[in-house]
Amino acid sequence: MSLRFALLGLLARESLTGYDLTKRFDSTVGFFWSAKHSQIYPELANLTQEGLVTYELVTQTSKPNKKVYTITEEGRAALRAWIDTPGDRRTVKDPLLMRIWVVGMVDPNLALRQLREVSAEYEKRGAALEQAELEARAAGADRPTPDNMGLGAFMTLRCGLLQHQAYREWLNWSIAQLERVVEATAKAGV
Amino acid sequence: MSLRFALLGLLARESLTGYDLTKRFDSTVGFFWSAKHSQIYPELANLTQEGLVTYELVTQTSKPNKKVYTITEEGRAALRAWIDTPGDRRTVKDPLLMRIWVVGMVDPNLALRQLREVSAEYEKRGAALEQAELEARAAGADRPTPDNMGLGAFMTLRCGLLQHQAYREWLNWSIAQLERVVEATAKAGV
DNA sequence: CAGCACATGTAATTTGTTACATGATTGC
DNA sequence: GCAATCATGTAACAAATTACATGTGCTG
Secondary structure, eight states, rough: HHHHHHHHHHHHHHOOOHHHHHHHTTTTTTTTTOOOOOHHHHHHHHHHHHHHHHEEOOSSSSSEEEEEEEEOOHHHHHHHHHTOOOOOOOOEEEHHHHHHHHHGSSOHHHHHHHHHHHHHHHHHHHHHHHHHHHHHHHHTTTOOOOTTHHHHHHHHHHHHHHHHHHHHHHHHHHHHHHHHHHHHHHHHOO | OHHHHHHHHHHHSSOOOHHHHHHHHTTTTTTTOOOOHHHHHHHHHHHHHHHSEEEEEESSSSHHHHHHHEEEHHHHHHHHHHTTSSOOOEEEHHHHHHHEEEEGGGGGHHHHHHHHHHHHHHHHHHHHHHHHHHHHHHHHHHTOOOTTTTTHHHHHHHHHHHHHHHHHHHHHHHHHOOOOOOOOHHHOOO
Protein backbone atom coordinates (compact mmCIF):
# COMPACT_ATOMS: atom_id res chain seq x y z
CA MET A 1 0.00 0.00 0.00
CA SER A 2 2.89 2.41 0.24
CA LEU A 3 3.91 2.49 -3.41
CA ARG A 4 1.37 5.28 -3.82
CA PHE A 5 3.07 7.28 -1.08
CA ALA A 6 6.46 6.68 -2.59
CA LEU A 7 5.13 8.11 -5.85
CA LEU A 8 3.50 11.04 -4.08
CA GLY A 9 6.74 11.60 -2.18
CA LEU A 10 8.80 11.81 -5.34
CA LEU A 11 6.21 14.03 -7.00
CA ALA A 12 6.13 16.31 -3.95
CA ARG A 13 9.63 17.51 -4.93
CA GLU A 14 9.17 17.77 -8.68
CA SER A 15 6.77 16.92 -11.47
CA LEU A 16 7.82 13.80 -13.33
CA THR A 17 6.72 11.30 -15.94
CA GLY A 18 6.16 7.62 -15.24
CA TYR A 19 9.39 6.95 -17.03
CA ASP A 20 11.30 9.39 -14.82
CA LEU A 21 9.79 7.85 -11.71
CA THR A 22 10.92 4.43 -12.85
CA LYS A 23 14.46 5.71 -13.22
CA ARG A 24 14.39 7.27 -9.75
CA PHE A 25 13.36 3.90 -8.35
CA ASP A 26 16.40 2.22 -9.71
CA SER A 27 18.92 4.94 -9.00
CA THR A 28 18.49 7.82 -6.50
CA VAL A 29 15.94 6.31 -4.13
CA GLY A 30 16.66 2.74 -5.22
CA PHE A 31 18.42 1.91 -1.97
CA PHE A 32 15.24 2.45 0.01
CA TRP A 33 12.48 1.84 -2.50
CA SER A 34 12.05 0.20 -5.86
CA ALA A 35 9.33 -0.52 -8.39
CA LYS A 36 9.03 -1.47 -12.04
CA HIS A 37 7.23 0.59 -14.64
CA SER A 38 4.52 -2.06 -14.92
CA GLN A 39 3.57 -1.31 -11.34
CA ILE A 40 4.02 2.44 -11.61
CA TYR A 41 1.82 3.21 -14.60
CA PRO A 42 -1.33 1.59 -13.22
CA GLU A 43 -0.79 3.24 -9.84
CA LEU A 44 -0.42 6.64 -11.47
CA ALA A 45 -3.75 5.97 -13.19
CA ASN A 46 -5.34 5.23 -9.80
CA LEU A 47 -3.85 8.34 -8.23
CA THR A 48 -5.15 10.43 -11.12
CA GLN A 49 -8.63 9.00 -10.74
CA GLU A 50 -8.57 9.76 -7.02
CA GLY A 51 -7.46 13.31 -7.71
CA LEU A 52 -4.17 13.03 -5.83
CA VAL A 53 -2.17 13.84 -8.96
CA THR A 54 -2.86 15.42 -12.35
CA TYR A 55 -0.94 15.16 -15.56
CA GLU A 56 -0.19 17.34 -18.51
CA LEU A 57 0.24 15.68 -21.86
CA VAL A 58 3.41 16.90 -23.55
CA THR A 59 3.56 16.26 -27.27
CA GLN A 60 7.01 15.63 -28.62
CA THR A 61 8.13 15.13 -32.18
CA SER A 62 11.49 13.40 -32.02
CA LYS A 63 10.48 11.34 -28.97
CA PRO A 64 7.28 9.62 -27.84
CA ASN A 65 4.68 11.84 -26.18
CA LYS A 66 4.70 11.89 -22.44
CA LYS A 67 2.54 12.64 -19.40
CA VAL A 68 4.11 14.89 -16.80
CA TYR A 69 2.50 14.19 -13.44
CA THR A 70 2.08 16.83 -10.75
CA ILE A 71 0.89 16.30 -7.18
CA THR A 72 -2.35 18.08 -6.20
CA GLU A 73 -3.21 19.76 -2.89
CA GLU A 74 -5.24 16.65 -1.98
CA GLY A 75 -2.21 14.58 -2.82
CA ARG A 76 -0.03 16.61 -0.48
CA ALA A 77 -2.62 16.29 2.25
CA ALA A 78 -2.75 12.51 1.80
CA LEU A 79 1.04 12.36 1.95
CA ARG A 80 1.17 14.50 5.10
CA ALA A 81 -1.42 12.26 6.75
CA TRP A 82 0.61 9.16 5.84
CA ILE A 83 3.81 10.56 7.36
CA ASP A 84 2.24 10.50 10.80
CA THR A 85 0.92 6.99 10.36
CA PRO A 86 2.38 4.13 12.47
CA GLY A 87 5.38 3.10 10.40
CA ASP A 88 5.61 -0.22 8.60
CA ARG A 89 9.06 -1.62 9.19
CA ARG A 90 11.89 -1.83 6.74
CA THR A 91 12.14 -5.05 4.74
CA VAL A 92 15.21 -6.46 3.06
CA LYS A 93 15.78 -9.44 0.79
CA ASP A 94 19.41 -10.17 0.17
CA PRO A 95 20.08 -13.36 -1.80
CA LEU A 96 23.84 -12.79 -1.52
CA LEU A 97 23.69 -13.12 2.25
CA MET A 98 21.52 -16.21 1.91
CA ARG A 99 24.28 -17.69 -0.23
CA ILE A 100 26.92 -16.74 2.31
CA TRP A 101 24.85 -18.28 5.09
CA VAL A 102 25.44 -21.73 3.60
CA VAL A 103 29.03 -21.09 2.51
CA GLY A 104 30.30 -23.94 4.69
CA MET A 105 28.72 -26.55 2.45
CA VAL A 106 30.01 -25.36 -0.92
CA ASP A 107 33.28 -24.55 -2.64
CA PRO A 108 34.20 -21.13 -1.20
CA ASN A 109 35.40 -20.10 -4.67
CA LEU A 110 31.80 -19.97 -5.86
CA ALA A 111 30.91 -17.60 -3.07
CA LEU A 112 34.04 -15.58 -3.74
CA ARG A 113 33.07 -15.06 -7.36
CA GLN A 114 29.70 -13.66 -6.26
CA LEU A 115 31.25 -11.46 -3.58
CA ARG A 116 33.77 -10.00 -6.02
CA GLU A 117 31.09 -9.30 -8.57
CA VAL A 118 28.95 -7.43 -6.06
CA SER A 119 32.01 -5.70 -4.65
CA ALA A 120 32.91 -4.27 -8.05
CA GLU A 121 29.39 -2.86 -8.41
CA TYR A 122 29.54 -1.35 -4.96
CA GLU A 123 32.87 0.33 -5.54
CA LYS A 124 31.53 2.00 -8.63
CA ARG A 125 28.25 3.06 -7.08
CA GLY A 126 30.01 4.18 -3.89
CA ALA A 127 32.06 6.71 -5.81
CA ALA A 128 28.88 8.10 -7.40
CA LEU A 129 27.24 8.43 -4.00
CA GLU A 130 30.20 10.27 -2.51
CA GLN A 131 30.17 12.63 -5.46
CA ALA A 132 26.44 13.23 -5.00
CA GLU A 133 26.96 14.04 -1.33
CA LEU A 134 29.65 16.60 -2.11
CA GLU A 135 27.39 18.27 -4.64
CA ALA A 136 24.47 18.30 -2.23
CA ARG A 137 26.65 19.92 0.43
CA ALA A 138 27.89 22.48 -2.06
CA ALA A 139 24.27 23.31 -2.87
CA GLY A 140 23.59 23.86 0.83
CA ALA A 141 21.22 20.91 1.14
CA ASP A 142 22.80 19.98 4.48
CA ARG A 143 21.67 23.08 6.37
CA PRO A 144 19.30 22.02 9.18
CA THR A 145 16.92 24.95 8.77
CA PRO A 146 13.15 24.92 8.27
CA ASP A 147 13.36 26.64 4.88
CA ASN A 148 15.72 24.04 3.43
CA MET A 149 13.54 21.91 1.17
CA GLY A 150 16.50 19.75 0.19
CA LEU A 151 17.24 18.53 3.71
CA GLY A 152 15.07 15.41 3.43
CA ALA A 153 16.81 14.30 0.27
CA PHE A 154 20.18 15.04 1.82
CA MET A 155 19.36 13.02 4.90
CA THR A 156 18.30 9.98 2.91
CA LEU A 157 21.37 10.30 0.73
CA ARG A 158 23.50 10.33 3.85
CA CYS A 159 21.78 7.16 5.05
CA GLY A 160 22.44 5.52 1.71
CA LEU A 161 26.08 6.48 1.94
CA LEU A 162 26.58 5.12 5.45
CA GLN A 163 24.79 1.90 4.61
CA HIS A 164 26.77 1.58 1.45
CA GLN A 165 30.07 2.07 3.24
CA ALA A 166 29.17 -0.51 5.85
CA TYR A 167 28.26 -3.02 3.17
CA ARG A 168 31.47 -2.38 1.24
CA GLU A 169 33.51 -2.78 4.37
CA TRP A 170 31.79 -6.08 4.98
CA LEU A 171 32.32 -7.23 1.39
CA ASN A 172 36.05 -6.62 1.63
CA TRP A 173 36.29 -8.33 4.97
CA SER A 174 34.29 -11.30 3.66
CA ILE A 175 36.45 -11.67 0.60
CA ALA A 176 39.53 -11.72 2.82
CA GLN A 177 37.94 -14.36 5.06
CA LEU A 178 37.08 -16.67 2.19
CA GLU A 179 40.48 -16.19 0.60
CA ARG A 180 41.99 -17.51 3.79
CA VAL A 181 39.66 -20.49 3.68
CA VAL A 182 40.72 -21.21 0.11
CA GLU A 183 44.40 -20.99 1.10
CA ALA A 184 43.86 -23.35 4.00
CA THR A 185 42.05 -25.79 1.72
CA ALA A 186 44.89 -25.69 -0.83
CA LYS A 187 47.46 -26.43 1.87
CA ALA A 188 45.45 -29.30 3.27
CA GLY A 189 44.77 -30.63 -0.25
CA VAL A 190 48.49 -30.94 -1.09
CA MET B 1 11.56 -18.00 -6.41
CA SER B 2 14.16 -17.84 -3.73
CA LEU B 3 12.00 -18.45 -0.69
CA ARG B 4 12.56 -22.15 -1.35
CA PHE B 5 16.32 -21.63 -1.26
CA ALA B 6 16.07 -19.62 1.91
CA LEU B 7 14.22 -22.55 3.47
CA LEU B 8 16.71 -25.06 2.12
CA GLY B 9 19.51 -22.86 3.39
CA LEU B 10 18.16 -22.79 6.90
CA LEU B 11 17.48 -26.51 6.83
CA ALA B 12 21.00 -27.17 5.57
CA ARG B 13 22.28 -26.20 9.02
CA GLU B 14 19.66 -27.94 11.16
CA SER B 15 16.35 -29.71 10.94
CA LEU B 16 13.48 -27.45 11.89
CA THR B 17 9.71 -27.21 12.00
CA GLY B 18 7.70 -24.68 9.99
CA TYR B 19 7.17 -22.83 13.22
CA ASP B 20 10.91 -22.65 13.93
CA LEU B 21 11.59 -21.46 10.39
CA THR B 22 9.06 -18.68 10.86
CA LYS B 23 10.85 -17.55 13.99
CA ARG B 24 14.22 -17.56 12.23
CA PHE B 25 12.73 -15.31 9.56
CA ASP B 26 11.81 -12.68 12.05
CA SER B 27 14.89 -12.87 14.24
CA THR B 28 18.27 -14.35 13.23
CA VAL B 29 18.08 -14.04 9.46
CA GLY B 30 15.35 -11.40 9.54
CA PHE B 31 17.72 -8.65 8.47
CA PHE B 32 18.32 -10.32 5.12
CA TRP B 33 15.24 -12.43 4.58
CA SER B 34 11.70 -12.64 5.85
CA ALA B 35 8.53 -14.64 5.33
CA LYS B 36 5.29 -15.36 7.15
CA HIS B 37 4.13 -18.79 8.18
CA SER B 38 1.32 -18.65 5.62
CA GLN B 39 3.95 -18.59 2.90
CA ILE B 40 6.27 -21.09 4.55
CA TYR B 41 3.89 -23.99 5.15
CA PRO B 42 2.73 -24.30 1.54
CA GLU B 43 6.31 -24.02 0.28
CA LEU B 44 7.42 -26.78 2.65
CA ALA B 45 4.65 -28.92 1.18
CA ASN B 46 5.99 -28.23 -2.33
CA LEU B 47 9.55 -29.02 -1.30
CA THR B 48 8.38 -32.28 0.27
CA GLN B 49 6.52 -33.26 -2.88
CA GLU B 50 9.62 -32.53 -4.97
CA GLY B 51 11.74 -34.63 -2.63
CA LEU B 52 14.04 -31.77 -1.58
CA VAL B 53 13.06 -32.16 2.08
CA THR B 54 11.43 -34.86 4.21
CA TYR B 55 9.71 -34.56 7.54
CA GLU B 56 9.29 -36.64 10.60
CA LEU B 57 6.07 -36.31 12.53
CA VAL B 58 6.78 -35.80 16.22
CA THR B 59 3.85 -36.50 18.52
CA GLN B 60 3.75 -34.37 21.63
CA THR B 61 1.40 -34.49 24.56
CA SER B 62 1.60 -31.14 26.27
CA LYS B 63 2.05 -29.26 22.96
CA PRO B 64 0.62 -29.65 19.46
CA ASN B 65 2.24 -32.28 17.25
CA LYS B 66 4.86 -31.05 14.87
CA LYS B 67 6.67 -31.89 11.65
CA VAL B 68 10.43 -31.67 11.81
CA TYR B 69 11.78 -31.05 8.31
CA THR B 70 15.16 -32.30 7.14
CA ILE B 71 16.90 -31.46 3.88
CA THR B 72 17.56 -34.40 1.51
CA GLU B 73 20.61 -35.04 -0.66
CA GLU B 74 18.61 -33.76 -3.65
CA GLY B 75 17.78 -30.68 -1.61
CA ARG B 76 21.45 -30.03 -0.90
CA ALA B 77 22.27 -30.48 -4.57
CA ALA B 78 19.56 -28.00 -5.57
CA LEU B 79 20.88 -25.51 -3.02
CA ARG B 80 24.47 -25.93 -4.24
CA ALA B 81 23.33 -25.36 -7.82
CA TRP B 82 21.48 -22.20 -6.77
CA ILE B 83 24.52 -20.76 -5.01
CA ASP B 84 26.37 -20.55 -8.32
CA THR B 85 23.44 -18.96 -10.09
CA PRO B 86 23.69 -15.34 -11.30
CA GLY B 87 22.66 -13.44 -8.21
CA ASP B 88 19.41 -11.52 -7.94
CA ARG B 89 20.14 -8.21 -6.33
CA ARG B 90 19.30 -7.11 -2.83
CA THR B 91 15.99 -5.28 -2.45
CA VAL B 92 15.03 -2.91 0.35
CA LYS B 93 11.78 -1.16 1.22
CA ASP B 94 12.17 1.42 3.93
CA PRO B 95 9.06 3.50 4.62
CA LEU B 96 10.92 5.50 7.26
CA LEU B 97 13.33 6.85 4.67
CA MET B 98 10.42 7.60 2.36
CA ARG B 99 8.97 9.70 5.16
CA ILE B 100 12.27 11.47 5.73
CA TRP B 101 12.57 12.18 2.01
CA VAL B 102 9.60 14.54 2.25
CA VAL B 103 10.47 15.94 5.69
CA GLY B 104 10.69 19.48 4.28
CA MET B 105 6.96 19.67 3.73
CA VAL B 106 5.78 18.54 7.17
CA ASP B 107 6.21 19.42 10.82
CA PRO B 108 9.65 17.98 11.67
CA ASN B 109 8.25 16.89 15.03
CA LEU B 110 6.23 14.20 13.29
CA ALA B 111 9.35 12.83 11.67
CA LEU B 112 11.22 13.09 14.96
CA ARG B 113 8.63 10.94 16.70
CA GLN B 114 9.08 8.22 14.11
CA LEU B 115 12.86 8.45 14.22
CA ARG B 116 12.92 8.17 18.00
CA GLU B 117 10.61 5.20 17.95
CA VAL B 118 12.78 3.34 15.45
CA SER B 119 15.90 4.43 17.28
CA ALA B 120 14.70 2.86 20.51
CA GLU B 121 14.08 -0.44 18.71
CA TYR B 122 17.50 -0.33 17.13
CA GLU B 123 19.29 0.32 20.38
CA LYS B 124 17.66 -2.70 21.93
CA ARG B 125 18.28 -4.98 18.96
CA GLY B 126 21.83 -3.67 18.57
CA ALA B 127 22.75 -4.86 22.04
CA ALA B 128 21.38 -8.32 21.24
CA LEU B 129 23.40 -8.47 18.03
CA GLU B 130 26.60 -7.50 19.79
CA GLN B 131 25.98 -10.15 22.37
CA ALA B 132 25.38 -12.74 19.64
CA GLU B 133 28.64 -11.82 17.97
CA LEU B 134 30.60 -12.25 21.18
CA GLU B 135 29.06 -15.67 21.72
CA ALA B 136 29.76 -16.71 18.14
CA ARG B 137 33.40 -15.67 18.53
CA ALA B 138 33.65 -17.54 21.80
CA ALA B 139 32.32 -20.63 20.03
CA GLY B 140 35.04 -20.24 17.38
CA ALA B 141 32.62 -19.48 14.56
CA ASP B 142 34.96 -16.77 13.29
CA ARG B 143 37.81 -19.09 12.26
CA PRO B 144 38.31 -18.87 8.48
CA THR B 145 39.00 -22.59 8.02
CA PRO B 146 37.30 -25.05 5.65
CA ASP B 147 36.04 -27.23 8.49
CA ASN B 148 34.26 -24.39 10.23
CA MET B 149 30.58 -24.92 9.44
CA GLY B 150 29.60 -21.88 11.46
CA LEU B 151 31.58 -19.41 9.37
CA GLY B 152 28.71 -18.59 7.00
CA ALA B 153 26.40 -17.75 9.87
CA PHE B 154 29.12 -15.69 11.52
CA MET B 155 29.76 -13.77 8.34
CA THR B 156 26.12 -12.88 7.87
CA LEU B 157 25.84 -11.92 11.52
CA ARG B 158 28.81 -9.61 11.07
CA CYS B 159 27.11 -8.01 8.09
CA GLY B 160 23.98 -7.50 10.11
CA LEU B 161 25.98 -5.88 12.86
CA LEU B 162 27.81 -3.46 10.56
CA GLN B 163 24.60 -2.51 8.79
CA HIS B 164 22.86 -2.07 12.08
CA GLN B 165 25.59 0.17 13.45
CA ALA B 166 25.53 2.33 10.33
CA TYR B 167 21.78 2.71 10.57
CA ARG B 168 21.93 3.60 14.26
CA GLU B 169 24.62 6.15 13.59
CA TRP B 170 22.42 7.67 10.93
CA LEU B 171 19.35 7.66 13.19
CA ASN B 172 21.21 9.60 15.87
CA TRP B 173 22.60 12.06 13.38
CA SER B 174 19.14 12.53 11.84
CA ILE B 175 17.53 13.15 15.17
CA ALA B 176 20.13 15.80 15.92
CA GLN B 177 19.54 17.43 12.54
CA LEU B 178 15.79 17.64 13.00
CA GLU B 179 16.15 18.89 16.57
CA ARG B 180 18.12 21.79 15.18
CA VAL B 181 15.40 22.45 12.64
CA VAL B 182 12.81 22.49 15.40
CA GLU B 183 14.93 24.91 17.45
CA ALA B 184 15.35 27.21 14.47
CA THR B 185 11.60 27.12 13.85
CA ALA B 186 10.85 27.99 17.48
CA LYS B 187 13.22 30.97 17.35
CA ALA B 188 11.71 32.26 14.12
CA GLY B 189 8.17 31.67 15.43
CA VAL B 190 8.75 33.90 18.50
C1' DC C 1 22.31 -2.20 -38.97
C1' DA C 2 22.13 -3.37 -34.15
C1' DG C 3 21.21 -1.78 -29.85
C1' DC C 4 19.98 1.71 -26.66
C1' DA C 5 17.22 5.72 -24.76
C1' DC C 6 12.79 7.47 -24.75
C1' DA C 7 7.92 6.52 -23.48
C1' DT C 8 3.56 4.11 -22.14
C1' DG C 9 0.79 0.63 -21.44
C1' DT C 10 -1.52 -4.54 -20.49
C1' DA C 11 -1.59 -9.57 -19.23
C1' DA C 12 -0.08 -13.48 -16.89
C1' DT C 13 2.11 -15.18 -13.11
C1' DT C 14 4.42 -15.33 -8.80
C1' DT C 15 5.08 -13.50 -4.18
C1' DG C 16 3.72 -11.86 -0.04
C1' DT C 17 0.22 -10.18 3.56
C1' DT C 18 -3.88 -10.33 6.34
C1' DA C 19 -7.41 -12.71 7.97
C1' DC C 20 -9.75 -17.00 9.17
C1' DA C 21 -9.59 -21.44 11.81
C1' DT C 22 -8.40 -24.57 15.78
C1' DG C 23 -6.74 -26.00 20.31
C1' DA C 24 -3.89 -27.36 24.54
C1' DT C 25 -0.62 -25.56 28.11
C1' DT C 26 1.80 -22.26 30.88
C1' DG C 27 2.64 -18.13 33.41
C1' DC C 28 0.80 -13.74 35.37
C1' DG D 1 -9.44 -15.56 33.57
C1' DC D 2 -6.36 -13.58 29.91
C1' DA D 3 -2.55 -13.42 27.12
C1' DA D 4 1.29 -15.77 25.22
C1' DT D 5 3.75 -19.76 23.29
C1' DC D 6 3.45 -23.72 20.64
C1' DA D 7 1.88 -25.60 16.10
C1' DT D 8 -0.22 -26.12 11.46
C1' DG D 9 -2.88 -25.06 7.96
C1' DT D 10 -6.25 -22.41 4.19
C1' DA D 11 -8.49 -18.46 1.77
C1' DA D 12 -8.78 -13.97 0.15
C1' DC D 13 -6.51 -10.22 -1.22
C1' DA D 14 -2.68 -7.05 -2.36
C1' DA D 15 1.80 -6.27 -4.29
C1' DA D 16 5.45 -7.20 -7.42
C1' DT D 17 7.85 -9.45 -11.42
C1' DT D 18 8.15 -11.09 -16.08
C1' DA D 19 6.65 -11.11 -20.40
C1' DC D 20 4.02 -9.15 -24.19
C1' DA D 21 3.26 -5.05 -27.21
C1' DT D 22 4.57 -0.78 -30.01
C1' DG D 23 7.33 2.82 -32.25
C1' DT D 24 10.94 6.69 -33.29
C1' DG D 25 15.47 8.55 -33.42
C1' DC D 26 20.25 8.57 -32.27
C1' DT D 27 24.87 6.49 -31.84
C1' DG D 28 28.53 3.27 -32.64
